[in-house]
Amino acid sequence: MEVSDSILEHLRQVTLLPDLSGTRYEIESEIGRGGMGVVYAARDRDLDRRVALKILEFPIAGEAQLIGRLEHPGIVPVFETGTLPDGRCFYAMKLVSGARLDRYAAEDHTLTERLRVIRRIAEAVFFAHSRGVIHRDLKPQNVMVGAFGEVYVMDWGVEAVAGTAGYRAPEPALDPLSDIYSLGALLRFLLGTPAPPALRAVAEKAMSADPQLRYQSVSALLADIDRFEQGHAVEAWSEPAWHRIRRFTSRNAVLLWLLVAYTLVKFFFFFWKKF
Amino acid sequence: MDADTAIGGPSGQFPSTRVSLLEAAASGLSEAAMDQVIALYWKPVYRFLRVKFQKSNEDAKDLTQGFFASALQRDFFARFDPAKASFRTYLRMAAERYAANEYASENRQKRGGEVEFESVDEFEIAAESPENEFEREWRRQLFSLALADLRTHCAETGKQLQFRIFEDYDLADRDRVSYSDLAAKYVIPETTVTNYLAWVRRTLRAFITDRLRATTSGPKELHEEMRRLWK
Numbered sequence: 001m002e003v004s005d006s007i008l009e010h011l012r013q014v015t016l017l018p019d020l021s022g023t024r025y026e027i028e029s030e031i032g033r034g035g036m037g038v039v040y041a042a043r044d045r046d047l048d049r050r051v052a053l054k055i056l057e058f059p060i061a062g063e064a065q066l067i068g069r070l071e072h073p074g075i076v077p078v079f080e081t082g083t084l085p086d087g088r089c090f091y092a093m094k095l096v097s098g099a100r101l102d103r104y105a106a107e108d109h110t111l112t113e114r115l116r117v118i119r120r121i122a123e124a125v126f127f128a129h130s131r132g133v134i135h136r137d138l139k140p141q142n143v144m145v146g147a148f149g150e151v152y153v154m155d156w157g158v159e160a161v162a163g164t165a166g167y168r169a170p171e172p173a174l175d176p177l178s179d180i181y182s183l184g185a186l187l188r189f190l191l192g193t194p195a196p197p198a199l200r201a202v203a204e205k206a207m208s209a210d211p212q213l214r215y216q217s218v219s220a221l222l223a224d225i226d227r228f229e230q231g232h233a234v235e236a237w238s239e240p241a242w243h244r245i246r247r248f249t250s251r252n253a254v255l256l257w258l259l260v261a262y263t264l265v266k267f268f269f270f271f272w273k274k275f
Numbered sequence: 276m277d278a279d280t281a282i283g284g285p286s287g288q289f290p291s292t293r294v295s296l297l298e299a300a301a302s303g304l305s306e307a308a309m310d311q312v313i314a315l316y317w318k319p320v321y322r323f324l325r326v327k328f329q330k331s332n333e334d335a336k337d338l339t340q341g342f343f344a345s346a347l348q349r350d351f352f353a354r355f356d357p358a359k360a361s362f363r364t365y366l367r368m369a370a371e372r373y374a375a376n377e378y379a380s381e382n383r384q385k386r387g388g389e390v391e392f393e394s395v396d397e398f399e400i401a402a403e404s405p406e407n408e409f410e411r412e413w414r415r416q417l418f419s420l421a422l423a424d425l426r427t428h429c430a431e432t433g434k435q436l437q438f439r440i441f442e443d444y445d446l447a448d449r450d451r452v453s454y455s456d457l458a459a460k461y462v463i464p465e466t467t468v469t470n471y472l473a474w475v476r477r478t479l480r481a482f483i484t485d486r487l488r489a490t491t492s493g494p495k496e497l498h499e500e501m502r503r504l505w506k
Contacts, residue, residue, distance in 0.1 A: 003418055004448055011418055014445055015480040016505040021473050033506075057501050086477040087484075 018055045019086045025053055037088075041095060044079075051079060054091040054155075067133060067156040074124030076144075076152045093154070098146035105140065105190055114190045115199075115225060117143075120151035122183055122225075126218035128156065129176045136174050138182035139167040140189060170209055177211040180221060184214070187225075198228050201237035296352065296362060297492045308352065311489040312366070313343050314420060319412035320370045327405035328374050342373045357492035361499065367409055414504065421482035422446075428478065436461065440468055441475040 003011065016038070020026060024046040031039045031052065042053040068078040080092040099107070104117070121143055125135060135142075135156055141164075144152045168174075169181035184206025191199055202224050208214045215221040224234045231251035233239060239247070249256060299308035317339060324342075325335035346369065355365050403411070429438035440457055458465040484501065491497045 003415055003422070003446075007446055007448060008415055008418055010445060011479070012414075012505060014476050015483065017476075019473050019477045021470065057498055057505075086480050 018084050018088060018090065020084065022085055025051065025092065044092065050095045052093045052095045054093065056089045070128055070131060070133060072124055072127045074120050074151055074153055075128065076154045096144045096146065096152050098144045100141055101143035101145060102140035104145040105192065115229060117145060117151055118187050118190055119222065119225060121153055121186060122218050122222050124153045125179050125183060126222065129218060134174060134176050135179050137164060138179060138186060139164045140186065171211060177214055180206050180214050180218060183218065183221060198234045198237050198239065202228065202234055205236035295488055295493050296490055309347055315416055315486060315490050316366055317343065318416050319409045322412045323367060323405050323409040324370060324374050326408050327371065328378065338374055338377060341377065342370050345373060357496055361496055362491055363413065417483060417486055420486050421479055424482040425475065425479050437471040437475050440471050444472060
């Protein structure tokens with residue numbers, strides 16, 4: 001049976017569309033597509049709510065059941081996983097509205113705000129690691145920042161994913177330290193240029209080619225970001241003396257100003273008494 | 276049931292009859308595997324060679340025939356390494372190499388005389404590259420074979436009405452009729468029309484997957500080919 005170009009294209013489209021018969025979902029529109037499958041905005045008829053429906057070309061590994069049980073403010077909740085009548089697998093997730101991290105990063109945000117976002121991402125990853133789940137594909141396209149500043153990390157731990165160039169750790173087998181590499185890459189991406197050298201060093205340490213030279217846990221990475229925010233020296237960088245002095249003066253500015261004021265007053269009274 | 280290895284999904288309407296290419300070759304079924312390959316790839320290879328080497332219709336047919344005959348005689352499957360390339364790429368490159376060798380040997384036979392490729396005046400030269408032409412023909416042939424499988428399956432299982440509705444709706448080149456028109460034509464509720472269409476599309480997809488399975492090295496390449504097909 002010979003098919004024309006237009007029929008071929010039509011058949012390609014209708015065989016791509018998931019067969020949702022027997023499920024409670026109906027498709028509204030396509031949101032995006034990637035290496036793993038296609039994501040649709042769909043309506044859950046039973047609960048009368050909109051959801052994101054991710055259709056995968058291959059069966060979901062057992063890890064997906066774990067992901068479904070991850071409950072954290074920074075992790076997009078998975079409502080349901082299952083198999084469609086055509087054999088494909090799906091996730092029904094909360095439909096998050098907001099900007100993807102790559103678009104968010106292009107907007108005008110302060111360093112403090114950008115660090116808040118990276119902290120939220122790292123906290124979600126830290127939580128998942130504590131439950132034995134690794135992400136495997138942390139990248140700007142898998143993070144959403146909502147209108148009220150909420151941060152969601154999506155697309156957790158599907159084994160078939162091999163990571164994304166620029167964010168994937170170089171080691172062949174991915175483990176929690178590979179996620180730390182990707183967090184470093186996300187930090188570098190969010191900081192842009194110019195960035196404070198101490199934070200650049202944090203990102204570089206997280207992205208060390210040798211996993212043993214990286215932060216050995218997400219909490220260690222978070223602790224170094226904390227140190228930066230509190231004006232302390234970060235572990236990742238042996239700062240030059242002038243930088244240490246500058247950091248000291250900026251961290252103790254009030255105290256130093258009081259000291260200067262006190263010295264000036266003492267100096268004034270000393271001469272006033274003399275003359 | 277493993278939805279990945281059984282056609283028809285979890286409801287398992289019909290069993291898969293095809294194993295992966297390498298499984299077939301390893302079980303001494305090289306000829307059966309080659310039959311599947313020829314069914315899917317004869318036309319894409321023919322189109323590729325015709326455009327790439329600007330051959331006439333008959334010469335391109337002979338060259339394609341010669342390539343598959345030579346592949347059957349040689350240890351074609353044993354030399355395929357899935358780690359290096361997909362089977363599709365391997366086959367296209369092998370066909371290209373074969374055609375280039377044939378060209379060289381043709382030249383030698385003519386004692387160094389220049390062989391002019393025949394003009395392809397009656398042949399509509401594709402605006403696309405030979406490689407894209409190969410991909411497009413592969414996709415077309417895959418759908419054509421799956422449609423033939425689907426038609427046979429519907430005839431054998433008494434689902435001719437489902438196939439007729441699918442034919443009227445999805446295989447119409449232009450002026451697609453509405454669901455209500457189809458419901459009126461076949462005197463069935465509109466929901467039955469949409470259910471039938473969903474079933475046929477699902478079954479077509481299963482046959483496509485099955486055909487792909489028979490011409491790929493295993494689940495990894497199968498998933499990659501499915502991703503490319505519906506990208």
